[in-house]
Amino acid sequence: MSVGRLDFLFDPRSVAVVGASPTPGKISHIIMESLEGSGYRGEVYPVNPKYTTVRGLRCYPSLREIGKPVDLAILAIPAQEVVDVVKDGEGVVKGCIVISGGFGEKDERGRLLERELRMLSSRSGIRIVGPNCMGVFDAVTGLDTFFIPRDRVKRPGRGRLSILSQSGSFALTAIDELASEGIGVARVVSYGNRLDVNETDCLEFLAEDDATGAVAIYIESVDDGRRFIDVARRCAMKKPVMAIKVGRTAPGITAAGSHTGAMAGRYEIYRTAFKKASIIELRGFEDFIDGCKALGRYDPPKGNRVVIITDGGGVGVNIADACCELGLKVPSLEEDLKKRIEKEFPPFFIVGNPLDLTGSVTDELFAKAVERTLRNKRFDMAIVAALWGPPGLTDRLPEILARKARAIKKPVIICSPGGEYARKKRALFRKYGFPVFTTPESSARAGWVLSKTSQRGGRRRS
Amino acid sequence: MSVGRLDFLFDPRSVAVVGASPTPGKISHIIMESLEGSGYRGEVYPVNPKYTTVRGLRCYPSLREIGKPVDLAILAIPAQEVVDVVKDGEGVVKGCIVISGGFGEKDERGRLLERELRMLSSRSGIRIVGPNCMGVFDAVTGLDTFFIPRDRVKRPGRGRLSILSQSGSFALTAIDELASEGIGVARVVSYGNRLDVNETDCLEFLAEDDATGAVAIYIESVDDGRRFIDVARRCAMKKPVMAIKVGRTAPGITAAGSHTGAMAGRYEIYRTAFKKASIIELRGFEDFIDGCKALGRYDPPKGNRVVIITDGGGVGVNIADACCELGLKVPSLEEDLKKRIEKEFPPFFIVGNPLDLTGSVTDELFAKAVERTLRNKRFDMAIVAALWGPPGLTDRLPEILARKARAIKKPVIICSPGGEYARKKRALFRKYGFPVFTTPESSARAGWVLSKTSQRGGRRRS
Numbered sequence: 052m053s054v055g056r057l058d059f060l061f062d063p064r065s066v067a068v069v070g071a072s073p074t075p076g077k078i079s080h081i082i083m084e085s086l087e088g089s090g091y092r093g094e095v096y097p098v099n100p101k102y103t104t105v106r107g108l109r110c111y112p113s114l115r116e117i118g119k120p121v122d123l124a125i126l127a128i129p130a131q132e133v134v135d136v137v138k139d140g141e142g143v144v145k146g147c148i149v150i151s152g153g154f155g156e157k158d159e160r161g162r163l164l165e166r167e168l169r170m171l172s173s174r175s176g177i178r179i180v181g182p183n184c185m186g187v188f189d190a191v192t193g194l195d196t197f198f199i200p201r202d203r204v205k206r207p208g209r210g211r212l213s214i215l216s217q218s219g220s221f222a223l224t225a226i227d228e229l230a231s232e233g234i235g236v237a238r239v240v241s242y243g244n245r246l247d248v249n250e251t252d253c254l255e256f257l258a259e260d261d262a263t264g265a266v267a268i269y270i271e272s273v274d275d276g277r278r279f280i281d282v283a284r285r286c287a288m289k290k291p292v293m294a295i296k297v298g299r300t301a302p303g304i305t306a307a308g309s310h311t312g313a314m315a316g317r318y319e320i321y322r323t324a325f326k327k328a329s330i331i332e333l334r335g336f337e338d339f340i341d342g343c344k345a346l347g348r349y350d351p352p353k354g355n356r357v358v359i360i361t362d363g364g365g366v367g368v369n370i371a372d373a374c375c376e377l378g379l380k381v382p383s384l385e386e387d388l389k390k391r392i393e394k395e396f397p398p399f400f401i402v403g404n405p406l407d408l409t410g411s412v413t414d415e416l417f418a419k420a421v422e423r424t425l426r427n428k429r430f431d432m433a434i435v436a437a438l439w440g441p442p443g444l445t446d447r448l449p450e451i452l453a454r455k456a457r458a459i460k461k462p463v464i465i466c467s468p469g470g471e472y473a474r475k476k477r478a479l480f481r482k483y484g485f486p487v488f489t490t491p492e493s494s495a496r497a498g499w500v501l502s503k504t505s506q507r508g509g510r511r512r513s
Numbered sequence: 514m515s516v517g518r519l520d521f522l523f524d525p526r527s528v529a530v531v532g533a534s535p536t537p538g539k540i541s542h543i544i545m546e547s548l549e550g551s552g553y554r555g556e557v558y559p560v561n562p563k564y565t566t567v568r569g570l571r572c573y574p575s576l577r578e579i580g581k582p583v584d585l586a587i588l589a590i591p592a593q594e595v596v597d598v599v600k601d602g603e604g605v606v607k608g609c610i611v612i613s614g615g616f617g618e619k620d621e622r623g624r625l626l627e628r629e630l631r632m633l634s635s636r637s638g639i640r641i642v643g644p645n646c647m648g649v650f651d652a653v654t655g656l657d658t659f660f661i662p663r664d665r666v667k668r669p670g671r672g673r674l675s676i677l678s679q680s681g682s683f684a685l686t687a688i689d690e691l692a693s694e695g696i697g698v699a700r701v702v703s704y705g706n707r708l709d710v711n712e713t714d715c716l717e718f719l720a721e722d723d724a725t726g727a728v729a730i731y732i733e734s735v736d737d738g739r740r741f742i743d744v745a746r747r748c749a750m751k752k753p754v755m756a757i758k759v760g761r762t763a764p765g766i767t768a769a770g771s772h773t774g775a776m777a778g779r780y781e782i783y784r785t786a787f788k789k790a791s792i793i794e795l796r797g798f799e800d801f802i803d804g805c806k807a808l809g810r811y812d813p814p815k816g817n818r819v820v821i822i823t824d825g826g827g828v829g830v831n832i833a834d835a836c837c838e839l840g841l842k843v844p845s846l847e848e849d850l851k852k853r854i855e856k857e858f859p860p861f862f863i864v865g866n867p868l869d870l871t872g873s874v875t876d877e878l879f880a881k882a883v884e885r886t887l888r889n890k891r892f893d894m895a896i897v898a899a900l901w902g903p904p905g906l907t908d909r910l911p912e913i914l915a916r917k918a919r920a921i922k923k924p925v926i927i928c929s930p931g932g933e934y935a936r937k938k939r940a941l942f943r944k945y946g947f948p949v950f951t952t953p954e955s956s957a958r959a960g961w962v963l964s965k966t967s968q969r970g971g972r973r974r975s
Contacts, residue, residue: 076904152871156863199902203934218827220900224930231932271830297830300837302866305845306830309863336831336930336953365680368733368759368768369798375762383767401618401771404764409614438682440661442538468686468798470693472665491798 057256059145061238062192063122064093069136070128071097071105078198079127089195114140125196130154134167146178148186148196155244156183165246172247184243185219190236191262210235211264212347213257215250217271228340233481234347237262249274251282258286265346268294271307283328291346291504293331295339296321331503341493342500344486349462352431355502356380358424359405361436362412367405370434373495388427413443414451422455434494436466439476453483462501466494519718521607523700524654525584526555531598532590533559533567540660541589551657576602587658596629608640610648610658617706618645627708634709646705647681652698653724672697673726674809675719677712679733690802695943696809699724711736713744720748727808730756733769745790753808753966755793757801758783793965803955804962806948811924814893817964818842820886821867823898824874829867832896835957844891875905876913884917896956898928901938915945924963928956
């Protein structure tokens with residue numbers, strides 16, 4: 052399978068929306084809005100025999116009557132009409148995203164429809180994404196087929212992280228979180244029942260994709276295990292690949308079955324496969340988001356050694372525990388560095404790792420302390436836990452910290468727990484480019500994911 | 514030790530602030546503001562030989578010269594002056610909160626000061642809280658000795674949860690989170706180096722305290738293990754007690770030592786002690802906050818069986834996995850209930866546990882589905898994961914849900930992940946009294962803590 056084969060999906064020159072409706076709130080109408088709002092520059096053809104125009108565009112009665120080749124057709128129509136529309140698209144469209152549910156995830160009738168559609172796809176060569184999916188959000192090309200309005204689910208800016216997800220709700224929730232955290236993405240695909248185009252096809256594309264710097268995958272099941280491992284291993288040689296397997300427990304497996312018709316299979320088999328393929332295994336939604344925030348921002352560090360700098364002693368101890376329990380190293384400070392800090396800084400510092408700056412800290416001292424420790428060769432990254440109690444801390448801290456840290460080129464993870472006041476400060480840290488976490492555990496998880504990318508070996512060891 | 518002995522700390526008739534200063538931003542000044550802002554109704558005496566009035570109150574040169582008995586003196590003065598002030602308070606004050614750091618957590622000189630102060634306390638009978646602490650925030654009596662301004666760290670309203678914490682920063686961060694989540698507290702104590710009054714003394718008070726319905730403890734170390742287990746066990750017979758032990762790993766232990774001078778000890782010993790005392794063991798800050806939110810709101814459920822209702826299939830699978838991995842049960846629906854739901858609700862529902870209402874759900878259907886399942890005797894609590902994509906969901910959902918759920922008297926845990934749009938909706942859920950969680954894992958953690966309170970047996974089994 053050549054990579055070029057999925058260009059129709061991520062970078063189509065033209066898109067048809069089948070079932071297009073002028074009625075606001077209808078799924079097909081929201082898809083039209085998504086395409087407009089995302090800055091997609093190709094041709095858009097609404098298709099619906101009931102209308103002559105939709106949202107100011109000429110509306111065609113059928114795919115065939117567009118009279119021009121169409122790269123991608125998006126089908127937001129009842130399940131039982133899908134086969135006829137795809138037949139009508141033979142010789143016209145390269146691929147379809149079938150948004151519609153009511154297929155294999157639903158009942159026996161849906162499974163039959165799905166089989167018919169699969170045969171049609173393989174006979175006609177028309178590639179099918181879905182059914183029962185959201186399709187594609189692509190921040191590189193501006194393609195957005197998601198049928199949830201932007202005021203409900205924010206779209207992230209352009210970044211280097213690509214996401215593959217069997218679940219649409221998971222993909223949506225993830226991009227919404229990332230958008231509000233200021234983390235950009237490259238390509239996001241929700242492939243649902245993956246009747247034809249599957250996780251491996253998409254991963255093969257992303258492996259060769261210069262816009263993608265890291266990949267995160269949500270898996271209920273994998274279609275073709277052997278090929279998946281092959282492709283994932285090749286991809287992981289070039290860029291970090293992380294994945295969460297859901298349906299690990301009996302109720303989860305049953306639920307995954309009703310959800311995308313997936314046979315979730317034994318968790319142990321997946322774990323082994325992930326290891327073989329050098330995939331970083333994520334164990335839940337929290338891992339997924341924390342990992343995306345870390346890899347969306349930072350290049351792999353040299354290793355897994357963390358220095359913790361904080362003005363809150365208790366929170367520092369928490370982070371140290373959380374880091375160690377995830378297998379990160381929290382080495383003590385070298386004697387030389389310790390002496391230097393004791394000499395250079397005021398006596399209230401409690402000098403160690405964690406380095407506790409206490410409630411008497413100021414912006415400048417905080418930033419200088421981060422610089423001094425992070426520069427040391429014993430550390431690969433820093434977790435900076437800034438609690439906003441100390442009166443010496445002001446809104447300037449994030450900026451000063453960014454200036455000092457930028458030159459060092461090691462990841463700086465911000466841990467900023469707390470309520471409303473802290474929330475405003477978290478926005479400042481984001482503004483200056485830091486990924487921000489709200490608990491000791493989440494900042495440790497971010498460090499853990501980064502450490503797993505540290506060398507090819509790091510990912511393989513697990 | 515009789516419980517009445519700590520009344521001076523939680524419900525003092527009069528308070529002296531030693532080191533009181535008219536300069537805004539000074540620690541002693543912020544403490545005066547905290548006392549004013551919290552609605553404390555007793556007498557407040559500023560003490561400082563430099564001033565005649567502070568914040569409109571007569572300022573006394575020393576404790577003795579107040580000329581009246583004082584229940585509680587709050588000392589915000591340099592460490593080396595503390596002993597003299599306490600000596601001056603003999604026969605005047607019942608107890609002191611020593612805010613000042615620079616004692617055992619700092620150096621040898623501090624350890625000597627601490628020893629002197631301990632002897633003085635035991636000779637004079639003056640009880641000492643601290644040093645190196647924040648003191649007390651009491652939502653029942655309105656006492657607030659915390660030296661962080663309210664605009665930086667919000668204070669929670671009155672609730673039934675009491676918190677004991679060796680770490681001041683941990684206590685602050687926790688109450689700030691709880692305040693912004695709309696969860697109230699009863700009594701909060703940060704006891705720092707606990708030179709005299711320790712976790713066990715406070716726990717003994719809380720065990721007999723009608724205002725306290727549940728207790729959460731942050732522990733770096735325990736002073737007197739045997740007595741702690743005794744008291745905790747007695748307390749846990751009456752109300753849920755949960756605790757986090759930090760300093761579980763080597764760097765954490767070292768850090769805890771520099772932080773409050775605590776000898777953190779072997780983690781295994783603590784685990785065994787918690788088990789003996791029927792304390793629910795929390796494994797981190799996330800557990801702590803999630804547990805507080807759950808116990809701050811709900812009475813113990815009957816058992817550990819969860820029904821999951823969602824409009825996002827993938828997130829439902831996630832929650833099911835997270836629940837099972839924490840030992841909660843996610844039983845399938847009874848055949849009768851299944852048939853009833855299939856008959857009563859539209860065909861798009863995917864009927865199971867999780868119950869997936871899909872993107873076609875409405876407010877009314879969502880609330881009715883929660884009611885139908887939660888009422889079933891097979892379930893002890895519900896996790897409701899509402900994703901806000903579906904156009905049929907409006908701002909009325911939380912209210913309708915609250916109305917339906919209230920009559921059933923089983924815990925309803927809201928899982929509401931996502932960015933800015935979801936954040937606004939989370940506030941609505943809180944308004945109607947639900948504890949709200951932002952990840953599948955955190956909602957499962959909340960259910961897990963609740964399940965551990967389910968019967969005395971539940972806590973003991975662990």
